[in-house]
Amino acid sequence: MIFSLIIAKDDMTKKPSLFTCLTPEIVHLYDFSSKISVVTDILRASSTIVTALAYGASEIMPFANESDCKIKRNENFIIAGERNGVTIPEFEMGNSPFEYMSDKITGKKIALTTTNGTQAIEKSKGADEILIGALLNLKSTAQYLVTQNKDVIVVCAGWKGHFCLEDTLFAGALAEELIHLGFDIDEDSTLAALELWKNSKENLNKLMEKSSHFKRLNKLNIHEDAKHCLTKDLYKIVAGIRKNTIIVLN
Numbered sequence: 112m113i114f115s116l117i118i119a120k121d122d123m124t125k126k127p128s129l130f131t132c133l134t135p136e137i138v139h140l141y142d143f144s145s146k147i148s149v150v151t152d153i154l155r156a157s158s159t160i161v162t163a164l165a166y167g168a169s170e171i172m173p174f175a176n177e178s179d180c181k182i183k184r185n186e187n188f189i190i191a192g193e194r195n196g197v198t199i200p201e202f203e204m205g206n207s208p209f210e211y212m213s214d215k216i217t218g219k220k221i222a223l224t225t226t227n228g229t230q231a232i233e234k235s236k237g238a239d240e241i242l243i244g245a246l247l248n249l250k251s252t253a254q255y256l257v258t259q260n261k262d263v264i265v266v267c268a269g270w271k272g273h274f275c276l277e278d279t280l281f282a283g284a285l286a287e288e289l290i291h292l293g294f295d296i297d298e299d300s301t302l303a304a305l306e307l308w309k310n311s312k313e314n315l316n317k318l319m320e321k322s323s324h325f326k327r328l329n330k331l332n333i334h335e336d337a338k339h340c341l342t343k344d345l346y347k348i349v350a351g352i353r354k355n356t357i358i359v360l361n
Contacts, residue, residue: 156228
């Protein structure tokens, strides 16, 4: 009886943990059941999604497949997306957050497909809940996660299956927030992300200028997008999926 009571007490006091999946190519190594997935694609899908919701988009439906996304035009959706950073031909909008800073999206439904971010969302569907995380809504996301009292897996979208510096920085930034809010941070990939964030957060732009994806975006003359996406806590919203579409939860 005493042993049972000790186990019960330990269960009640167990802190939730934060895990970091550094690329969607290794999602099969993680058990998503009873956990919350936070998908992040800092440059640029998750940052663009958060920006669009902050500017009044009613919902954003993510698609891994370009043709499935295009069909939503028949249902009064704005069709948006990119491949390799470039707006898909015949699509109405691309993947720059600045495109969504407009009254024209207020109250509108958006169908979105991207090279990396929407693929990572698709691969996270075994989770109890999926959130969209960006530096733009970091603190709000962390505060929401605390209220749920569940283990969390950050899924870094990366670049075509490869590790990306900026997504890992987000995982580290979220870890720093959650440590102060009662989470356990003891998994190696999360610890590595946390150390990277701690050592870089005072000069993010300098580090990011060295990254492959930042250089890729600069070749497309969209370095202002990157600067915006590295802004911390600009929007006080939580973005999450309900019935296969992304909405504001708070």
